[in-house]
Amino acid sequence: MKDSFDREINYLRLSVTDLCNLRCRYCMPKNGICKLSHEDVLRIEELLEIVKVFESLGIQKVRLTGGEPLIRRGIIELVESIAKLEGIKDLAITTNGILLKKYAKSLKDAGLNRVNISIDTLRENKFSYITRGGKLKDVLEGIEAAKKVGLSPIKLNIVLIDGFNEDEIEDFAKITLTERIDVRFIELMPIGQVRDFAIEKFINNKIVLEKIPDLIRIPNSELHSPAVYYKIPNSKGRIGFINPISCKFCDSCNKVRVTSQGKLKLCLHSNEEIDLKTPLRQGKNLRDIICEKVKNKPLSHNLEDGTCINKNMVQIGG
Numbered sequence: 001m002k003d004s005f006d007r008e009i010n011y012l013r014l015s016v017t018d019l020c021n022l023r024c025r026y027c028m029p030k031n032g033i034c035k036l037s038h039e040d041v042l043r044i045e046e047l048l049e050i051v052k053v054f055e056s057l058g059i060q061k062v063r064l065t066g067g068e069p070l071i072r073r074g075i076i077e078l079v080e081s082i083a084k085l086e087g088i089k090d091l092a093i094t095t096n097g098i099l100l101k102k103y104a105k106s107l108k109d110a111g112l113n114r115v116n117i118s119i120d121t122l123r124e125n126k127f128s129y130i131t132r133g134g135k136l137k138d139v140l141e142g143i144e145a146a147k148k149v150g151l152s153p154i155k156l157n158i159v160l161i162d163g164f165n166e167d168e169i170e171d172f173a174k175i176t177l178t179e180r181i182d183v184r185f186i187e188l189m190p191i192g193q194v195r196d197f198a199i200e201k202f203i204n205n206k207i208v209l210e211k212i213p214d215l216i217r218i219p220n221s222e223l224h225s226p227a228v229y230y231k232i233p234n235s236k237g238r239i240g241f242i243n244p245i246s247c248k249f250c251d252s253c254n255k256v257r258v259t260s261q262g263k264l265k266l267c268l269h270s271n272e273e274i275d276l277k278t279p280l281r282q283g284k285n286l287r288d289i290i291c292e293k294v295k296n297k298p299l300s301h302n303l304e305d306g307t308c309i310n311k312n313m314v315q316i317g318g
């Protein structure tokens with residue numbers, strides 16, 4: 001499936017819930033978000049049906065996200081069903097890791113290939129602050145559990161936040177010396193009700209290169225990945241940069257998103273959403289709708305002009 005700029009669309013990010021067991025300050029408003037009614041959220045069978053339609057259109061990579069995907073009832077069954085689809089070559093989850101210790105083995109057994117774990121600090125008190133009450137120990141145990149069952153490669157997502165975690169860049173980078181783990185620094189994006197946090201606390205990812213000058217660029221590390229990868233000489237893991245603001249990667253964007261309410265989003269930073277839930281429940285042909293709409297995928301975001309979407313990141317999934 002191609003968009004009108006000849007970009008091959010082969011990656012679906014599917015949000016399975018907009019609820020979360022944490023409240024990260026850059027993602028979720030302090031008082032949370034309005035809980036949706038049961039009817040408004042796609043059922044597990046409907047999520048699967050949507051993945052099947054995308055598979056038939058050439059989607060090969062699926063990432064389950066949230067909210068927090070591991071709090072969604074039926075997540076293991078969903079993983080198991082998606083993993084059985086022949087066209088899906090890569091099935092991954094992005095999680096805050098809190099429940100990973102509990103679910104790592106079941107996820108692996110169900111056919112999940114790999115996991116990205118979000119962890120913005122290695123200090124307990126700072127973790128509790130940024131997540132509004134989360135326990136770092138749970139995530140560290142989750143990472144260990146993922147390693148143990150072989151959910152690899154493990155990627156750690158670290159959102160860089162001014163005055164909060166730039167003093168830990170070297171500590172995160174050191175993980176790659178001895179572990180086959182990718183550590184990826186993500187630039188803060190202004191999104192939804194908490195956009196001001198990102199505007200105030202943004203740091204350009206180039207700070208990582210300033211702090212670790214001996215990094216070596218890995219050429220063409222991942223063609224369609226938003227991350228550009230580097231390495232410390234002789235390290236086991238890689239260091240990735242996801243720079244949506246300072247160096248946008250829209251030209252090679254290969255993804256679309258579907259929210260837990262069944263809205264197709266062609267660009268994270270656009271307010272436009274296409275309802276798939278209603279036609280799905282009416283038994284209409286989703287293939288035609290998706291094919292037609294994908295042609296309208298915007299060429300690029302306009303964050304640099306101060307454009308910012310209304311929905312919160314927790315409702316989209318990153």
Ligand code: SAM
Nearest residue numbers: 027067068094095096118157188189313317318
């Ligand atoms: N709950 C899961 C987690 O935290 O990994 C999955 C959903 S979360 C929305 C997906 C990713 O988006 C996380 O890595 C998170 O750090 C990132 N994220 C959330 N808000 C962000 C923002 N304003 N700017 C940049 N990244 C953000």
Ligand code: SF4
Nearest residue numbers: 020022024027067096
């Ligand atoms: Fe929840 Fe993930 Fe958002 Fe944090 S980043 S509030 S863990 S959805």
